[in-house]
Amino acid sequence: MAEEQKPGNPGAAIPGAATTGAVSSAAAPASPAPAAAAPAEPKPRVPFSPVLLKYINEPNSHTIEHYLARGGYETARSHVGVTEPATLIKLVDDSGLRGRGGAGFPTGKKWSFLAKGTGKPAYLAVNGDESEPGTFKDRYILERDPHELVEGVILTCYAIGSKHAFIYLRGEFILGFERLHAAVEAAKAKGLVGKNIFGTGHDGKPGVDLTITVVRGAGAYICGEETGMLSSIEGGRGYPKIKPPFPAVSGLFGCPTIVNNVETISAVTHIIKHGVAWHKQWGTEKSPGFKIFCLSGAVKKPGVYEVPLGIPMREMIDVYGGGLKDGRKMKAVIPGGLSAPVLTPEMVDKCTLDYESLASLGSMLGSGGITVLDEQVDMVSAIYNTMRFYHHESCGQCTPCREGTGWLEKVAHRFHHDEGHQGDVELLADICKNMRGRTICVLADAAAMPMQGFLQYFKKDFEAKIKDPAFVEKQRTYRDEISPKAKTLSATGAGPSALDVGSEMAE
Amino acid sequence: MSPSNMQSTNNAVRANWRKEFSPEGMKKFHEYADEYPNKRSALMMVLRLAEEEFGSITDEAMQIVADLCNVGVSHVQGMVTFYTHFKRPFHGKHRFMVCATLMCALENNTDAALKQVEAKLGIKTGEITADGLFSCEKVECLADCDKPPVVQCDKEHFTSMKGPQLDAYLDQLLKSEGKTAADYQGKPGIKMDQRVPTLPSHFNFPGESQVGARHFENKDAYSPEGQGELTTKIPGALATPLTVPVADGVNGANGALGSKHNAGKSHGSNQNGAGHG
Numbered sequence: 165m166a167e168e169q170k171p172g173n174p175g176a177a178i179p180g181a182a183t184t185g186a187v188s189s190a191a192a193p194a195s196p197a198p199a200a201a202a203p204a205e206p207k208p209r210v211p212f213s214p215v216l217l218k219y220i221n222e223p224n225s226h227t228i229e230h231y232l233a234r235g236g237y238e239t240a241r242s243h244v245g246v247t248e249p250a251t252l253i254k255l256v257d258d259s260g261l262r263g264r265g266g267a268g269f270p271t272g273k274k275w276s277f278l279a280k281g282t283g284k285p286a287y288l289a290v291n292g293d294e295s296e297p298g299t300f301k302d303r304y305i306l307e308r309d310p311h312e313l314v315e316g317v318i319l320t321c322y323a324i325g326s327k328h329a330f331i332y333l334r335g336e337f338i339l340g341f342e343r344l345h346a347a348v349e350a351a352k353a354k355g356l357v358g359k360n361i362f363g364t365g366h367d368g369k370p371g372v373d374l375t376i377t378v379v380r381g382a383g384a385y386i387c388g389e390e391t392g393m394l395s396s397i398e399g400g401r402g403y404p405k406i407k408p409p410f411p412a413v414s415g416l417f418g419c420p421t422i423v424n425n426v427e428t429i430s431a432v433t434h435i436i437k438h439g440v441a442w443h444k445q446w447g448t449e450k451s452p453g454f455k456i457f458c459l460s461g462a463v464k465k466p467g468v469y470e471v472p473l474g475i476p477m478r479e480m481i482d483v484y485g486g487g488l489k490d491g492r493k494m495k496a497v498i499p500g501g502l503s504a505p506v507l508t509p510e511m512v513d514k515c516t517l518d519y520e521s522l523a524s525l526g527s528m529l530g531s532g533g534i535t536v537l538d539e540q541v542d543m544v545s546a547i548y549n550t551m552r553f554y555h556h557e558s559c560g561q562c563t564p565c566r567e568g569t570g571w572l573e574k575v576a577h578r579f580h581h582d583e584g585h586q587g588d589v590e591l592l593a594d595i596c597k598n599m600r601g602r603t604i605c606v607l608a609d610a611a612a613m614p615m616q617g618f619l620q621y622f623k624k625d626f627e628a629k630i631k632d633p634a635f636v637e638k639q640r641t642y643r644d645e646i647s648p649k650a651k652t653l654s655a656t657g658a659g660p661s662a663l664d665v666g667s668e669m670a671e
Numbered sequence: 672m673s674p675s676n677m678q679s680t681n682n683a684v685r686a687n688w689r690k691e692f693s694p695e696g697m698k699k700f701h702e703y704a705d706e707y708p709n710k711r712s713a714l715m716m717v718l719r720l721a722e723e724e725f726g727s728i729t730d731e732a733m734q735i736v737a738d739l740c741n742v743g744v745s746h747v748q749g750m751v752t753f754y755t756h757f758k759r760p761f762h763g764k765h766r767f768m769v770c771a772t773l774m775c776a777l778e779n780n781t782d783a784a785l786k787q788v789e790a791k792l793g794i795k796t797g798e799i800t801a802d803g804l805f806s807c808e809k810v811e812c813l814a815d816c817d818k819p820p821v822v823q824c825d826k827e828h829f830t831s832m833k834g835p836q837l838d839a840y841l842d843q844l845l846k847s848e849g850k851t852a853a854d855y856q857g858k859p860g861i862k863m864d865q866r867v868p869t870l871p872s873h874f875n876f877p878g879e880s881q882v883g884a885r886h887f888e889n890k891d892a893y894s895p896e897g898q899g900e901l902t903t904k905i906p907g908a909l910a911t912p913l914t915v916p917v918a919d920g921v922n923g924a925n926g927a928l929g930s931k932h933n934a935g936k937s938h939g940s941n942q943n944g945a946g947h948g
Contacts, residue, residue: 297772297812335756336813338826377706379715383756385811399707399714399740401753417708459817460774466817502773502812533816535774549773553811559753 210445214470215434215454216427220308226343228350231311237356239437240318245364245372252323252436259435259443260452265291265388265425266501266530268451268519271432275324275422277412284419288321288329289397289411292344292426293381293388295334296501297553298533301456301468302426306333306340309430310347314376316429318356319436321374324422328375331426332393335382348376385557389605390423391415392559403561404605425531427456446472451518451529459485461536462492477507477515481536492538496621500530502550503610505617506537527617543625547618548573548580554611565608568599572615584630592626593619688731691739696724700739710740714750718757727758755810761863763799763806765844768823769832771809774816784820784833785809791841791852794860801858804848808863 219225219234231237243252257272278286290313294302305313317329333341351357357376365371379397386392387402394416396402415421431453435443444452451473457480460466464486471480477497481487488494497507499515505527507515515521522529537546555569575592578584596612596619603609619626691697703716717740721732728751737744751757758766767788771781785796788807792800799806813821818830822837829840845851 294814295812297814298774298816300814300816303814334814335754336823336828338823338828375706380719381756382715382718382754383810384754396715397712399709399712399742399750400746401750417712460819461777468817535816537777541777546773546777549771549776553772556811 210472212446212454212472216309216312216430216456217304217468217470220304225308226310226347228311228347228354231309236311237315237318237351237354239433240315240322240356241362243319243436244322244362245369249323249325252319255440256323256432256435258440260447260450261428261431261435261443262451262453262519263425264427264431264455264532266296266528268529271424271428274412274424275320277410278324278422279413279420282420285328286324286326287416287419287421288317288324288326289390289394289416289421289423290317290329290331290426290429291388291390291393291423292331292333292337292340293393294337294426294531295385295388295557296503296531296533298458298460298498298501298535299531300458300460301532303337303340304456304468305426305430306337306344308343310340310344311351312430312433313344313426314347314351314357316431316433317376318351318361318374320422320424320429320432322372326422327373328377330377330379330397330416332379332381332387332397334387335380337380341378341380345378348378351376384559385553386559386605386607389607392605393423394421401559403559404607406604446474448474448516448518448520450520455517455529455532457484457517457532457534459534459536461498461534462489462494462538462541463487463536464489471517474516474518474521477512477517477534480517480534481512485536488536488538492540494536495539495541496537496543498533498535498537498614500528501533502535502553503613504528504530505613506621508621543618543622544576544579544629547615548576550614551576551611554607558607558611562603562608564599564602565611568595568608569611571595572611576615579626579629582629582631584626586630588630589619589623589626685734688734691735692720692724696720704739711742714740714742714747718747718751722758726764727760727762729760761799762808764804765806765825765848767805767807768810768813769796769807770811770813770819770821772812772816774812775819775821777819780820780833781809784822784837787833787837788841791838791845791855792860793855793858797863798860799863800855800860804850805844805855806863 219230222230224230228236253272253275255272257270257276259272261271262268263271263274292302292306294300313331317331321327321329331344333344348357355361355363357374359373360366360371361374362372381387381393381396381402384392384396384402386404387396389402389404390411391405391407392402394411395405397416411421411423413420415423435453447453454470454472456468456470458468459480463481466485469480469484471484477499481494481497494509494512496509497512498504499507499522504522507525507527511525515525517529519529537543551569551573555573558565558569560566572592572595575584575588575595578588592615596616599608599612601609692700699720700713700717703713703720704710707713714736717736718728721728721736725732733744733747733751737747740747751759769775769781769784769788775781785807789795792805792807794800794805794807796807796809810823813823813828815821815828815830820832822829822832824840824844829836832840842852845854
C-alpha cells in the first residue's frame, strides 16, 4: 500500500521474516511530506529523510555485511578509545536528545547522573520490552537493523564507562531476539564486542572491554518499566522497585545502571556521527530531533513513520497515514500508546508531535504509538478493553493498582454490557483519583489516565450505557417495598444505591 | 491439590526425573550463566532453555532449573507463573495466541480470528483439544498493532491473520500432525487449567533425605523409595523420640515444613503424639 511513497526502496518483504502478513507498511516516506495540511510554521521546514529506519526495507539489512558496507561501526571505531567519554556525554547532552521510551527524560542528563567512584561496575540496560499497546517501533530496529543498536550500545557503554550491557527484549519478539543475538555474535567475531574492542589495548592505549548480553523476557508489560526490567534481568518476577534510589545510583545488582530505550540508543550513533547542529536542525527547541511514530487504527496506511518532532498531528494522520479508511470520521486519537489520555478531533487539529504540545493538551507523547479511533468505535467497549489489559498486567505489588485496575475493569465491564449503574461514572472517577501517584511504579497512573481522559471527553457515551433511569426507579420502588432496611439506607443516602443492594439486603 | 494431581508428582515419579538438561542444553546453560554476575540472574534464559528441552516448563524442568541456578523451586515457580509467555504443560503442543488488546480488537479482528480457530478445532477460547495437540487463547498486545489481528503460534509470528490466510495456516498445522479439521468436530475441548500441580507438599529439597514426610493428608500419594507405602506404622529409623519441639497449634504438615531436618521425626511425633509426650 505504501510503496508509492518510497520510490528509492525495493519495498520487498524481508527474506526470512517470519511474517506471513503484509510487511510493506513499514514504509518511511523518502521525501518530506508536503506541508499542505500544516498550519504556518515559525521556521522553514528542514528537509528530512529517515535516519533510523533508512535501510529497513532493504534485503539483508540485518546482516553485519550490509551494515559494514554502509559505513557501519565507523563512528564507534573513530571514537572508542580516542575521544574522552566526558566529551561524548556532553555532546549527547547538548544535542537535547530525550528518552524515546515514554517519559522523555533528557538522555545526556541521565548519563551524567551515573554515580561515580562507587567501586562497583556500571551497567547499561537497554529497554527493548516494547509492551505499550500501539507501539511497535523497536521491533523494526531489532528485526531489520540490529547492528545500529549494537553500535549505539558500544558508544553509550564507552561514554558512561560500562563494561557490560544488557539488552532486554520482550518475549514476543522471537525474530528480533534471534537477529539481535546473531548481530551481537557477529560483532563479537569481528572484535567489535568483547575484549579490547576496536583494537584498543595496544600502543599504550587502555583497553576497552564490552560484553553485551541479550535477555528475552516472557510476556509481562510491567517489565517495560525500568526497575521492573532490572528485576527481571536479575532473575526474578518483574517487580518494580521503589525510587529513589534511582537506577543511576543503585540499579542492576545494586550497581549504578543507565536504562535507555532501544530507539534512544540507536539515535546516539547518528548524533555522535553527525553532531549536535545536525540533530538540532529538526524538531522544536525543547524537543529536538526526530522520532519514530507508530500509526495504527482506522487509517489507510498504518505503519511506522520516522519524522522530525514538532510536525502537526494532522499531517501524520492525513499525509503519512493517508487519512481515515473508507471516508470515516475521526472520533478520537490515542496519541502515545494506550496509556496516554485520549484526544478529541478538535485537540488533534491544534496538536503537534512534540513532548510539550501534548503535555499542554493534558496528554503525552509517550512511546509514539498513535491510534486513530473512528466513529464506529464504541468508546465504552474500547475503555473496557484497555482496562482489561491493565488489570491483566498489574504486577500485584501495590494495593491501589492491583485492586484499582480490577475495579476499573469490573465497572467498565458493566458499561460494556449496557448495564452501567447510576453513579458508576463518579465511581470510576473516584477510583482513578485514588490510584494515581500512590504506587511504586506508574502502571496505576497508566491505567487511570486513559480512563480519566475517556470520562472527560466521552462522558455521554458512558451515560448512554447506564440502565434506563426509569427502570432504576422501578427497581428502587420495588425494593423499598419489600426491604425497609434498604429504604432507610437509601433515604439517608448512607447506603448503596438501589441497584447495588444485593439479594441479601432484599430479604 | 487434588489426590489425582498428587499421583503424577509423587516421589516414585520424581525418582525417575532427570537431574540436568541434555549435554547440548548444559553447554548452552553454561554459556548463559557465564554472561551473568550470578547464576540466579540467568533464570529468564535458562527457563527458555527448559522450555526447549522439555517442550514446556514441567515440574521436572523447574526442579532442574532451580538446582542449576541455585534458587528454590518456589522462586522458579513464582517466575513461571508471573510471566505469561512460558509454555506450560496445560498448553497445547501448538499454542495459538491471538492478540486481544484494543488495536487488534478494533473492527472485530480478534473475535473473527478466534471464531475461525474455534470452528476449525472445535474448541472454545481458553481450551485445549482432547488430544493435547492444540490450544487457543486470548493474549495481550503482541506489538504489531498496524496489521491486526496478530497471532503467535509455535515461535512464529503472524500479522493480518484473517480469512483464507488463517485457514491455510490452520490446515497446514493440522496436516503436520496428520489430522484434519473433521477429527475435531463435535469433540469438546478441555479447559486449560492454570492450577497445574507444580510443588507437591511432600516435596523434598535438594540434599534432603527422601524420607522426610511433608504431607499427611494424602498418604496414598506418598511412597518413599524402598520403604513402601507410608501408613500410620512408623519405620524403625524414624521412631525415635522427638528432639525438636513442635509449637502448639502447628499441625503436622506445617511442623514438618518448619523443621527441615527433623521432618521425619516430627512426623513421628504427630502420629504417635501420646506415646512420646
